[in-house]
Each structure stands twice: as C-alpha cells, then as structure tokens.
Amino acid sequence: MNGSQEQRHIYYDRDLEIEAYQLSGIVQKFPNHFHEYYVIGFIEGGKRHLWCKGQEYDLNAGDLILFNPRDNHYCAPIGGELLDYRAVNIQSGVMLEIAKEITGKDYTPYFTKNVIYQSEIALSVAEVYEAILMDMSKLKKEEALFYLIEQILQEYSVPFEKIEKTGPNKQTKMLCQYMEQHFSENITLDDLASMIGAGKSYLLRSFTKEIGVSPYRYLQTIRIERAKALLEEGIGPIDVAGMTGFSDQSHFTNYFKEFIGLTPKQYQRIFTDA
Incomplete structure (x- = not known):
C-alpha cells in the first residue's frame, strides 16, 4: 500500500476534550518516545512489535493498549504488515475529572498493564471513536466514554499513589x-x-x-x-x-x-x- 492509500486522522472533540486517533494502512516505525497524556487504543488490523518500559509484545487485531503519561514506548511492523489502529488520547486533567466522577473521590489512575490481548474493551474504544467521528449527541459521547473508563478502572487500574515508583534520582x-x-x-x-x-x-x-x-x-x-x-x-x-x-x-x-x-x-x- 503506497502513501496515498494511508489514512491518518485525528479528531478533537470539544464536548469531551479528548482526541480520537486513527492510523490505517501504515508501515511506519515509531521511535522511542512518551506522551504527556493517557492513551487507550487497540489494534484493528495488522501486526506490530511493541517495546514498552523494557517489555516486548507482539500485537494482533483485537489487542488493547494502555499507556500512562510518560510510559516510554516504540513499535515496528511485523512482516511488513500494515497497521490499522484506533485510540483515544486523554489529557491528565480530563482523566482525573472522569475518574473522580466514577469513583466519587480524588483518583489518579495508573494503568497496571500496557497490553491486554484479545480484550473486549477494544469494542468500547471503537464505540467512543465512532461517537466522536459521527458527532453524536454529547449524552451519547459521554456515556460511551464513561463506560470505557469505568471498565478500565475496575480491571486494569490502581491509584497512582499505590505504585511503588522510586523515580529518577x-x-x-x-x-x-x-x-x-x-x-x-x-x-x-x-x-x-x-x-x-x-x-x-x-x-x-x-x-x-x-x-x-x-x-x-x-x-x-x-x-x-x-x-x-x-x-x-x-x-x-x-x-x-x-x-x-x-x-x-x-x-x-x-x-x-x-x-x-x-x-x-x-x-x-x-x-x-x-
């Protein structure tokens, strides 16, 4: 697939104040880097080799990806396969507000896993993405986002304060x-x-x-x-x-x-x- 067939889209939703991100038909490698925001994404098609915080993963369609702010990571294609990927990017302040709404207390989430293989939560990410892409009502978009975050908080998150992180010297x-x-x-x-x-x-x-x-x-x-x-x-x-x-x-x-x-x-x- 040549460059003209690649699809690269980011949609910013002003109601939710988050980004919906899509890459399709991509063979590009991404270098070792990090983000200042949370990333919740999934592989829609293709295969990728991911390095994240010293761990390595082979990703396939249906695998869920969770990045905390500043989780360093990089990835490359496997066997030249084209990547189809969707994600929502959530700034820390927005995530804290949502987490407080869900838990009823001040809560800074920390994702305990970076990859969950063949996760049903990927369907919830897709639902949020589609709600933003189709510019559905604010009620629909908020409902989809809160449902997604609640699933992740229940299964793959702990309060940041409970993580034993010595941090850099x-x-x-x-x-x-x-x-x-x-x-x-x-x-x-x-x-x-x-x-x-x-x-x-x-x-x-x-x-x-x-x-x-x-x-x-x-x-x-x-x-x-x-x-x-x-x-x-x-x-x-x-x-x-x-x-x-x-x-x-x-x-x-x-x-x-x-x-x-x-x-x-x-x-x-x-x-x-x-």
Missing part, C-alpha cells in the same frame, strides 16, 4: 527540568554532563536507564509536546519550528510526523477546521 530530575525549561535552546551533551559533574558516557547510560529514553529523545519528545500545544493555539508551523528549537521547518515536519504520524499542518487542522 536527583541529578536526573535536574536534567529533565533543565531540558523542559530550555527546550528551545541548542542543548549539548557537554552542557548536561557539566551540570552533574559526570562524563558523557555515564550520563547517557544512567539517564536512559532511569527515564527509558536517551537525553536526545527526551528533549525531542518535550519539543514535540510543546509544539502540539502551540499548533492548537493556531500558531503557524514555521513559527512553531523556531519556537521549539528545530533548525528549520523541514526538520520540524519530519520529526513531528515521525512521532505523531501526521504533519504539523495536518495536526493543526483538527483544531482550526470547523
């Missing part, structure tokens, strides 16, 4: 904070190494082990996440490229499509189109 946290604050600048490995008084080789090994992605991937992921927010505000891709530290629009477009699956302009249209 003080030095690594400092490096992350620095890159998040200076993402538009030309940060070098020497800059980062000098901050913690360590060699570059040690920095690369320790950072990647604790965060799950290399310093370069971390910086590029932060840049892409910031770029998405600027595009959603209506700022042009050329300006966004400069504001987020990319050398030119061509590099920005290539990286954005590699991470998101869409060009910056395609992504922006879901917020600017009527």
Whole structure:
C-alpha cells in the first residue's frame, strides 16, 4: 500500500476534550518516545512489535493498549504488515475529572498493564471513536466514554499513589527540568554532563536507564509536546519550528510526523477546521 492509500486522522472533540486517533494502512516505525497524556487504543488490523518500559509484545487485531503519561514506548511492523489502529488520547486533567466522577473521590489512575490481548474493551474504544467521528449527541459521547473508563478502572487500574515508583534520582530530575525549561535552546551533551559533574558516557547510560529514553529523545519528545500545544493555539508551523528549537521547518515536519504520524499542518487542522 503506497502513501496515498494511508489514512491518518485525528479528531478533537470539544464536548469531551479528548482526541480520537486513527492510523490505517501504515508501515511506519515509531521511535522511542512518551506522551504527556493517557492513551487507550487497540489494534484493528495488522501486526506490530511493541517495546514498552523494557517489555516486548507482539500485537494482533483485537489487542488493547494502555499507556500512562510518560510510559516510554516504540513499535515496528511485523512482516511488513500494515497497521490499522484506533485510540483515544486523554489529557491528565480530563482523566482525573472522569475518574473522580466514577469513583466519587480524588483518583489518579495508573494503568497496571500496557497490553491486554484479545480484550473486549477494544469494542468500547471503537464505540467512543465512532461517537466522536459521527458527532453524536454529547449524552451519547459521554456515556460511551464513561463506560470505557469505568471498565478500565475496575480491571486494569490502581491509584497512582499505590505504585511503588522510586523515580529518577536527583541529578536526573535536574536534567529533565533543565531540558523542559530550555527546550528551545541548542542543548549539548557537554552542557548536561557539566551540570552533574559526570562524563558523557555515564550520563547517557544512567539517564536512559532511569527515564527509558536517551537525553536526545527526551528533549525531542518535550519539543514535540510543546509544539502540539502551540499548533492548537493556531500558531503557524514555521513559527512553531523556531519556537521549539528545530533548525528549520523541514526538520520540524519530519520529526513531528515521525512521532505523531501526521504533519504539523495536518495536526493543526483538527483544531482550526470547523
């Protein structure tokens, strides 16, 4: 299947404040990265090899995928098979509101599994996607979304506070904070190494082990996440490229499509189109 037969769609629903995401006929690899939001998706067709937080999975049609914010992951096709994939992307604030409505208390969900093979919950994801795509009534969309989240909270979620997560050490946290604050600048490995008084080789090994992605991937992921927010505000891709530290629009477009699956302009249209 050639590029003209690929289907890449994201729909933003203003009632639910979530994204419905579809990739169809895709052979593209996705690099090691993470998102700042929850992802609930499923394989509709094709096969994929997924790496997530040090674990590997072979995915087939009907398999459910759950990513917490900052769960690092990457994937590649198996045997050249084309990927058909649907998902809903839910910002943390929206997820917290839904979880509180369902549980009656402040609840920060943490998905305990990243992959559930042949899950019936995939049908509920498809129902939410179709409700958004068909622009059904707000009642119908909310009902479908709440039903989906309730299923996952009951079966595959615990309060975030109950997860034993030591987190990165003080030095690594400092490096992350620095890159998040200076993402538009030309940060070098020497800059980062000098901050913690360590060699570059040690920095690369320790950072990647604790965060799950290399310093370069971390910086590029932060840049892409910031770029998405600027595009959603209506700022042009050329300006966004400069504001987020990319050398030119061509590099920005290539990286954005590699991470998101869409060009910056395609992504922006879901917020600017009527």
